[in-house]
Amino acid sequence: MTNKEIARLLKNMAAAYTILGENRFKIIAYENAASSISSSVQEVQQLAREGKLSQIGGVGPSISAHLDELFKKGKSIHFDTVLAKIPPAVFPLLEIPGFGPKKAIKLVSKLGLKNKNTAIADLQKAAREGKIAPLEGFGEKSQQDILKSIDLYRNLGGKEQRMPLPFASNIASDYVSYLEKLKSTQNIATLGSLRRSLPTIGDVDLAVATDNPPETIHSFIAYPSVSRVVEEGSEGATVLLQNSEHVDLRIIDKKRWGSMLQYFTGSKKHNIRLREYALKKGYSLNEYGIKEVKTGKMHLFETEESLYKFLGLLYIPPEIREDRGEIEAAEKNQLPDLIQLSQVKGDLQVHSSYPIEPSHDLGADTMKDMINKAKKLGYKFVAFTEHNPSISKHTTAQIIEIMKKRKAKIEQLKDSTKSVRILNLLEIDIMTDGVLALPDKALDYIDAGLASIHSSFNQPPEQMTRRVLKGLSHPKIKIYAHPTGRLINQREGIKAQYSEIFTYCAQNHKAIEINAYPLRLDLPDDLIIEARKKGCKFTLGTDAHDISGMDLMTYGVSLARRGWLTRHDILNALEYNELYQWLTN
DNA sequence: GCCGTTTTCGGCCCGACTGTTTTCAGTCG
Numbered sequence A: 001m002t003n004k005e006i007a008r009l010l011k012n013m014a015a016a017y018t019i020l021g022e023n024r025f026k027i028i029a030y031e032n033a034a035s036s037i038s039s040s041v042q043e044v045q046q047l048a049r050e051g052k053l054s055q056i057g058g059v060g061p062s063i064s065a066h067l068d069e070l071f072k073k074g075k076s077i078h079f080d081t082v083l084a085k086i087p088p089a090v091f092p093l094l095e096i097p098g099f100g101p102k103k104a105i106k107l108v109s110k111l112g113l114k115n116k117n118t119a120i121a122d123l124q125k126a127a128r129e130g131k132i133a134p135l136e137g138f139g140e141k142s143q144q145d146i147l148k149s150i151d152l153y154r155n156l157g158g159k160e161q162r163m164p165l166p167f168a169s170n171i172a173s174d175y176v177s178y179l180e181k182l183k184s185t186q187n188i189a190t191l192g193s194l195r196r197s198l199p200t201i202g203d204v205d206l207a208v209a210t211d212n213p214p215e216t217i218h219s220f221i222a223y224p225s226v227s228r229v230v231e232e233g234s235e236g237a238t239v240l241l242q243n244s245e246h247v248d249l250r251i252i253d254k255k256r257w258g259s260m261l262q263y264f265t266g267s268k269k270h271n272i273r274l275r276e277y278a279l280k281k282g283y284s285l286n287e288y289g290i291k292e293v294k295t296g297k298m299h300l301f302e303t304e305e306s307l308y309k310f311l312g313l314l315y316i317p318p319e320i321r322e323d324r325g326e327i328e329a330a331e332k333n334q335l336p337d338l339i340q341l342s343q344v345k346g347d348l349q350v351h352s353s354y355p356i357e358p359s360h361d362l363g364a365d366t367m368k369d370m371i372n373k374a375k376k377l378g379y380k381f382v383a384f385t386e387h388n389p390s391i392s393k394h395t396t397a398q399i400i401e402i403m404k405k406r407k408a409k410i411e412q413l414k415d416s417t418k419s420v421r422i423l424n425l426l427e428i429d430i431m432t433d434g435v436l437a438l439p440d441k442a443l444d445y446i447d448a449g450l451a452s453i454h455s456s457f458n459q460p461p462e463q464m465t466r467r468v469l470k471g472l473s474h475p476k477i478k479i480y481a482h483p484t485g486r487l488i489n490q491r492e493g494i495k496a497q498y499s500e501i502f503t504y505c506a507q508n509h510k511a512i513e514i515n516a517y518p519l520r521l522d523l524p525d526d527l528i529i530e531a532r533k534k535g536c537k538f539t540l541g542t543d544a545h546d547i548s549g550m551d552l553m554t555y556g557v558s559l560a561r562r563g564w565l566t567r568h569d570i571l572n573a574l575e576y577n578e579l580y581q582w583l584t585n
Numbered sequence B: 001g002c003c004g005t006t007t008t009c010g011g012c013c014c015g016a017c018t019g020t021t022t023t024c025a026g027t028c029g
Helices: A003-020 A024-038 A044-049 A061-073 A077-084 A101-111 A119-128 A140-156 A165-180 A213-221 A254-265 A268-280 A304-310 A326-331 A367-376 A396-416 A440-445 A461-472 A498-507 A525-533 A547-562 A576-584
Strands: A185-190 A204-210 A226-232 A236-241 A246-251 A283-286 A289-292 A346-350 A381-384 A421-429 A448-452 A477-480 A511-515 A537-541
Touching: A003 A024, A003 A044, A003 A077, A003 A101, A024 A061, A044 A061, A061 A077, A101 A119, A119 A140, A165 A185, A165 A204, A165 A213, A165 A547, A185 A254, A204 A213, A204 A254, A213 A226, A213 A236, A213 A246, A254 A289, A254 A304, A268 A283, A268 A326, A346 A367, A346 A421, A346 A511, A346 A537, A346 A547, A367 A381, A367 A396, A367 A547, A396 A421, A396 A440, A421 A576, A448 A461, A461 A477, A461 A498, A498 A511, A498 A525, A511 A525, A511 A547, A525 A537, A525 A547, A537 A547
Parallel strands: A204 A246, A346 A381, A381 A421, A421 A448, A448 A477, A477 A511, A511 A537
Antiparallel strands: A185 A204, A226 A236, A236 A246, A283 A289
């Protein structure tokens, strides 16, 4: 079963319990478990095999026992018994926007919907025939809304696409510099997942504090790339851009800027935890401020810093507001000193146009150009990591010849370049059987290698894990590059036993790459956290195939920050000599 | 059902919006 299927099952359990009138906290528990499973990048069934189900937040002894039974025997008696008490036609209706358990059961029973396979179509027919409006609790308006929601559901087809962070970030920064030019603009910021630097973004949300809201809103909707104004009000507006990217503007009162920014930045789970924390101290927290429960006195916050401080907490950076222990850490003065872009002294994955005749894509710019770019970025070092020469198109002797020449070229550049040190690395495929796609002797011509998967992404987890570990076992290989192999919106990552891989890397002097390429943003943050706990070191690489690609290091840094990493976890923060020693040791 | 510097019991966030209601229920974020 996929995570999505498991999450849906638990969501259905929550719905069933809602209809059956179960304890509402039990319902919330099932919903929480469903939501953390649906957002997990680790395969839950795999975790179950390793006996690690309880690692997932919100999955405790009861749910994990039922899931274990389900995975081992193909069904869970408990789940089946509860779900059997609900008419089956209820469940498909839950997928329609605006439908919850109560509305679904009411319609299913009053309209007599029996067939779960045709439930949505049957409902649509009933609405068209005007059979919903007369029902108690419904009316003409809700009948129309149901028809609209069904259309919406059908159009979406359940697959809403999220933008990779760098795309959303570009849209936002262009919009921000446009709105900043207004004299009335006092404060401006991004909100939500964009501000927390999630790898993928749904809507771009912006906040503006202004002394002239109408002017701000007018300018917002008059922005040149707006293709359609979806909503326009006194507190904000929503527009669609050329490629139907959704952008929301929210006008925020300067006196409450801190509270609103905090609230709309989220995450939801962080906010819930923060409110629970505040309540224990006698404060009720909402998006407008903090209320003293006893006296009703309201405190307003112009900055987030003052808000967190008022609650006795250090300022929590947006990237780690995910309810992963950050509030407790802020309380105890134990927040990590997260890595910053300025601490990154070089790029450890760059592809030049050097004619290495690779099996994958070559870069577009010369080594020289990329070195100059590295200088401009203020780097102390840069690593060339072209793909290995194609092994199907060359003999071993030819490959060695290519590698020899490349080494000579890099040596020459090393000698002639003072300000930036150059590393002679190579990105080498791990073939399906775990063998490196480079003859052993050819590895003599590099300082160290990155190993990565570029084919047969669908091997079963055990086989994939053995393949990766075998590839990494070569003494020259020091970095496991773009570890999951995912391409956002295009390809799921490999299925592997990551905890085994991380343990191996921590114990065998292998670093894990955090790849900043926009469609990769790989490793995902929860796996970074797991790898860090095992003691792994990390590298940052843009995977740039031209000089402009080298500007995207900031997204690798965001990802590392989301994974709680500091400069001590990341090899790019070392001085060149220490780094060279680490890679050649 | 989950969870823990309030840890094996006794808690469990807060408000907006919508449509149907004359004070609330359901859904959403």
